[in-house]
Amino acid sequence: MRIEIICTGDEILTGKTINTNFSHISRKLQEVGLAVRWGTTVGDDRESLIEAFRLAGERADTVIVNGGLGPTVDDLSQEIAAKAAGVGLVLNEHWLERIEALFRRHGLIMQPNNRKQALLPETAELIDNPIGTACGFELDIGRARFYFTPGVPKELHLMLDEQIVPRLLARGGTMTVARVKRFHAFGLGESHVDSLLEGIENLAPDSSVKLGFQTHYPELEIKLSVRGSALDELLRRLEPIEAEVRRRLGNFIVAEDDDTVESIVITTLARQQASLAVAETLTGGLIAARLAQLPGAESVFRRGLVAPVGSQLEYILGLAGGRLSAGPLNEEALVEAARALLIQSGATHALVALADHADGADLQAPGFTLWFAIATLERFAVRSSQPRLIGGDWLRAGAAEMGLDSLRRFLQDLPVYERIDFENA
Amino acid sequence: MRIEIICTGDEILTGKTINTNFSHISRKLQEVGLAVRWGTTVGDDRESLIEAFRLAGERADTVIVNGGLGPTVDDLSQEIAAKAAGVGLVLNEHWLERIEALFRRHGLIMQPNNRKQALLPETAELIDNPIGTACGFELDIGRARFYFTPGVPKELHLMLDEQIVPRLLARGGTMTVARVKRFHAFGLGESHVDSLLEGIENLAPDSSVKLGFQTHYPELEIKLSVRGSALDELLRRLEPIEAEVRRRLGNFIVAEDDDTVESIVITTLARQQASLAVAETLTGGLIAARLAQLPGAESVFRRGLVAPVGSQLEYILGLAGGRLSAGPLNEEALVEAARALLIQSGATHALVALADHADGADLQAPGFTLWFAIATLERFAVRSSQPRLIGGDWLRAGAAEMGLDSLRRFLQDLPVYERIDFENA
Numbered sequence: 095m096r097i098e099i100i101c102t103g104d105e106i107l108t109g110k111t112i113n114t115n116f117s118h119i120s121r122k123l124q125e126v127g128l129a130v131r132w133g134t135t136v137g138d139d140r141e142s143l144i145e146a147f148r149l150a151g152e153r154a155d156t157v158i159v160n161g162g163l164g165p166t167v168d169d170l171s172q173e174i175a176a177k178a179a180g181v182g183l184v185l186n187e188h189w190l191e192r193i194e195a196l197f198r199r200h201g202l203i204m205q206p207n208n209r210k211q212a213l214l215p216e217t218a219e220l221i222d223n224p225i226g227t228a229c230g231f232e233l234d235i236g237r238a239r240f241y242f243t244p245g246v247p248k249e250l251h252l253m254l255d256e257q258i259v260p261r262l263l264a265r266g267g268t269m270t271v272a273r274v275k276r277f278h279a280f281g282l283g284e285s286h287v288d289s290l291l292e293g294i295e296n297l298a299p300d301s302s303v304k305l306g307f308q309t310h311y312p313e314l315e316i317k318l319s320v321r322g323s324a325l326d327e328l329l330r331r332l333e334p335i336e337a338e339v340r341r342r343l344g345n346f347i348v349a350e351d352d353d354t355v356e357s358i359v360i361t362t363l364a365r366q367q368a369s370l371a372v373a374e375t376l377t378g379g380l381i382a383a384r385l386a387q388l389p390g391a392e393s394v395f396r397r398g399l400v401a402p403v404g405s406q407l408e409y410i411l412g413l414a415g416g417r418l419s420a421g422p423l424n425e426e427a428l429v430e431a432a433r434a435l436l437i438q439s440g441a442t443h444a445l446v447a448l449a450d451h452a453d454g455a456d457l458q459a460p461g462f463t464l465w466f467a468i469a470t471l472e473r474f475a476v477r478s479s480q481p482r483l484i485g486g487d488w489l490r491a492g493a494a495e496m497g498l499d500s501l502r503r504f505l506q507d508l509p510v511y512e513r514i515d516f517e518n519a
Numbered sequence: 520m521r522i523e524i525i526c527t528g529d530e531i532l533t534g535k536t537i538n539t540n541f542s543h544i545s546r547k548l549q550e551v552g553l554a555v556r557w558g559t560t561v562g563d564d565r566e567s568l569i570e571a572f573r574l575a576g577e578r579a580d581t582v583i584v585n586g587g588l589g590p591t592v593d594d595l596s597q598e599i600a601a602k603a604a605g606v607g608l609v610l611n612e613h614w615l616e617r618i619e620a621l622f623r624r625h626g627l628i629m630q631p632n633n634r635k636q637a638l639l640p641e642t643a644e645l646i647d648n649p650i651g652t653a654c655g656f657e658l659d660i661g662r663a664r665f666y667f668t669p670g671v672p673k674e675l676h677l678m679l680d681e682q683i684v685p686r687l688l689a690r691g692g693t694m695t696v697a698r699v700k701r702f703h704a705f706g707l708g709e710s711h712v713d714s715l716l717e718g719i720e721n722l723a724p725d726s727s728v729k730l731g732f733q734t735h736y737p738e739l740e741i742k743l744s745v746r747g748s749a750l751d752e753l754l755r756r757l758e759p760i761e762a763e764v765r766r767r768l769g770n771f772i773v774a775e776d777d778d779t780v781e782s783i784v785i786t787t788l789a790r791q792q793a794s795l796a797v798a799e800t801l802t803g804g805l806i807a808a809r810l811a812q813l814p815g816a817e818s819v820f821r822r823g824l825v826a827p828v829g830s831q832l833e834y835i836l837g838l839a840g841g842r843l844s845a846g847p848l849n850e851e852a853l854v855e856a857a858r859a860l861l862i863q864s865g866a867t868h869a870l871v872a873l874a875d876h877a878d879g880a881d882l883q884a885p886g887f888t889l890w891f892a893i894a895t896l897e898r899f900a901v902r903s904s905q906p907r908l909i910g911g912d913w914l915r916a917g918a919a920e921m922g923l924d925s926l927r928r929f930l931q932d933l934p935v936y937e938r939i940d941f942e943n944a
Contacts, residue, residue, distance in 0.1 A: 109545030120534030135558030378811025379804035386803025398825030
C-alpha cells in the first residue's frame with residue numbers, strides 16, 4: 095500500500111498548533127504494519143487543497159485526510175473532495191438526523207451551519223463518528239481511496255481505531271485483527287534495548303510480530319505489534335515473545351500497557367494497605383505531582399514535602415543543622431532523613447529524593463550525586479547515582495523517575511540498585 | 520513569496536518523533552510576515568526526497584528543508600540536493616576544518632563519517648551552524664531557492680533566527696529587521712482577547728505591526744510582530760501599541776517576553792527580601808514544581824507541602840480535625856491554614872491552594888470550588904473560583920496557574936480577584 099497523509103488547516107500550516115495528529119495516524123498505521131510514504135500539510139485554501147488531493151490521487155493508493163470537516167466556512171474538505179472526484183454534494187439524511195439528535199440530547203439548538211456537516215460527495219461512503227458532529231467518509235479520487243477524518247484528536251483517535259484501521263487491513267487482505275503489547279522501561283537506552291531484543295521477532299512464525307520503540311523521556315516504550323485473522327490465535331502467538339521480552343529486560347520494565355511506574359507504586363501500596371510520604375529537593379515537587387494526581391492516591395499518599403535545599407529540609411524534618419547540607423550527602427544521612435519523615439508523617443513508607451548541590455549551584459560538577467532512600471519501620475534501602483547530565487529539566491525529570499522506580503523496586507522486593515545506561519559506573 | 524517546508528526523516532514520517540520543527544519554522548516565518556504555503560514530509564528515501572525537491576522547485580520560490588544533514592548513511596540531503604540541482608558534491612575545506620576543530624576542542628576524535636558533513640553541492644552557499652557539525656546551505660533547485668537546515672532543534676532555531684530569516688527578509692526587499700513583543704495572559708479566552716484588541720494593528724502606520732495568538736494552556740501568548748529597516752524606528756513604532764495592549768488587557772497580563780508568572784513571583788519576593796511557603800491539595804505539587812526549579816528559588820522558596828486531601832493537611836499544619844475536611848471550605852478556614860503555614864515555615868509569605876472534594880470524588884459536581892489564600896503577618900487575601908471544568912489534568916494545571924497568579928497579584932498590590940473567562944460568575 096502506498097499511503098499518504100494530508101493534514102489540512104491554517105492552524106497546523108502556520109505552526110500555531112503542533113501537528114500531533116500526523117504522528118498519531120502514522121504511528122497507528124505503523125503498528126499494524128502499514129507504512130506511510132508521504133505527508134502533506136496545506137491550509138484552508140481551495141487551490142492548495144485541490145492540488146494536494148490531485149497529487150495524492152496520482153502517487154498514492156491510500157490517502158488519509160485530516161481536518162476540514164467542521165461547520166465553518168473555512169472547513170472545505172467535503173467541497174474539495176467532491177470537486178476532486180468530479181461529483182456533486184448531497185445531503186446525507188442519516189447523518190443530519192444524527193447531528194440533530196446529538197444537539198437535542200445536550201439540550202442545545204442546532205445552528206444552520208452544522209447542516210453543512212451532513213453534505214457529502216455523492217460517491218462517498220460514510221464513516222461513523224460516535225462522539226462528534228463531523229462524520230468521516232471515504233471515496234475514490236484519481237487512483238487512490240481517500241479516507242476523511244475529523245481534526246479533533248479524540249474523534250480522530252476513535253475513528254482510526256474502530257473504523258479506518260480495520261477497513262485498511264480488510265482492504266490489504268485477510269489480516270483483520272491487530273494488537274499492540276506495550277512495555278515501559280526505564281534505565282536502558284534505545285540502542286541497548288534494540289540489541290538486547292535482537293532476533294525476538296523471529297520467535298513468531300512468518301515475521302508476523304513487529305518490534306518498535308518510542309521514547310517518552312525518561313522512559314522507553316517497547317511495542318510488539320501483531321496482526322492476524324483471529325484474536326485468540328494472535329494472543330497465543332504473542333505470549334512467548336512477551337515472556338521473552340520480560341526475561342531479557344528483567345527489572346528494567348517498570349510497567350506494561352496502560353500502567354505507569356507511579357500507578358504501580360500506588361496500587362502496590364494500596365494492596366499492602368500501606369501509605370507513603372515523600373520529601374524531595376532537586377525534583378521540586380515532580381515526584382509528588384506524579385503520584386498525587388492518580389485515582390486512589392488520596393488513600394495512600396499522605397504527604398509531600400518540597401524544599402529547594404537540604405538545609406530547609408533539615409528544618410522541616412527536625413534534623414540537626416548541617417545533616418543534609420554540610421558537605422556531600424551519605425547513606426547514613428539519607429536513612430536518618432527517611433526515618434524522620436516516616437515518624438513525622440505516620441506513613442508506613444517514606445521516600446526521600448535528595449541531591450548534592452541541590453541549590454542548583456553546579457549540576458555539572460564532577461561527582462554530582464543524586465540520592466534516594468526508602469524506609470519503613472523494619473527496613474530501608476538507599477540508592478545513589480551520578481547521572482550523565484543533560485540539563486536542568488531533563489535531569490529533574492530523570493531524577494523523579496529514578497526515585498519512583500527505586501520505590502517500585504523496593505515494593506516489589508527487587509534490587510533497588512541496578513546500574514542504568516544514563517549514569518556513571 | 521511562495522514558501523514550502525520539507526521535513527525529512529523516518530523518525531518524523533513514522534510518527535515516532537512529533538514534528539515540532541515544522542511548527543517552529545512556520546511560526547518564526549509567520550512572525551516576520553512570511554506565510555508558508557505548503558508542507559511536505561518524507562522519509563530517508565532517495566526516491567521520495569528527489570520527488571519532493573522536484574515538486575517544491577516547481578511550485579514554490581522559497582523552500583526550507585529540515586533534517587538529513589547528519590553523518591550517517593541515511594542522511595541524504597546533500598546528495599539529493601546535488602542530484603536535484605544537477606551538480607556534483609565537493610568537499611568544503613572550510614567546514615571540514617570547523618568540524619575538526621570542534622572535535623579537538625571537546626577532546627574527541629573525529630569519525631571518518633563526519634567528513635561527509637562537509638560535502639556540499641558545487642553550487643551551494645554555506646550557512647553557518649556555530650553549535651553543531653551539520654552546516655546549512657542554500658542553492659537553487661528548479662525555480663526555487665532551497666535552504667537546508669539541521670534537524671537538531673537547538674541548531675535549527677539558532678540558524679533560523681541568525682541566518683535564514685535575515686536572508687529571506689533581505690531577499691524580500693529592504694525590510695531587514697524584525698522583532699516580536701510577547702505578552703502572557705491568564706484568564707481571558709483567545710476570542711475575548713481578540714475582541715479586546717480589535718483595531719490595535721491600525722495604531723501602527725501601513726499595517727506594519729501584526730497581532731498573533733498562541734495558546735499555551737492555561738496561558739495565552741499575545742504576539743506583536745513588526746518588521747522594518749532599522750531597529751530603533753521599529754521599537755518606536757511598537758511602543759504605543761505595547762502600551763495600548765497593557766491598557767486593554769490590564770491585570771490579566773501575567774508576564775512579558777521571557778518572563779513567566781512564576782519567575783515574576785520569585786523575583787518580586789527576592790526583591791522584597793521575602794520568602795515563601797506553599798501548601799496544596801488538588802494541584803498535588805504542581806505549584807511547588809513550577810517555583811522550585813527556577814534560578815534564585817533556593818533563596819526564596821522555603822517549603823512546599825503536598826497533601827491529597829484536606830484532612831491530611833490539617834494534620835501536617837496542626838489544625839483542628841475537620842477544619843479543612845468537614846463540609847465545604849470557607850474563607851476563615853483558608854486564612855487559618857495560611858497563617859498556620861506561615862508560622863510553621865517561618866516564611867514571610869504563605870500560599871495555600873485547596874479545593875472542595877480534593878479527594879477527586881467528584882470534580883464535576885455543581886458548586887465545586889477552588890480556594891486560594893495568601894497570608895503575611897500583616898495581611899491576607901482569599902480568592903475562590905468555580906471553574907468551568909475540563910477534566911482532571913487541565914483542571915489541575917489551571918488551578919496551579921490561578922494560585923500563582925493570585926500570589927503575583929498580591930505581591931504587585933493588584934486585586935487578587937477579577938473574574939476570568941474560565942469560571943462561573
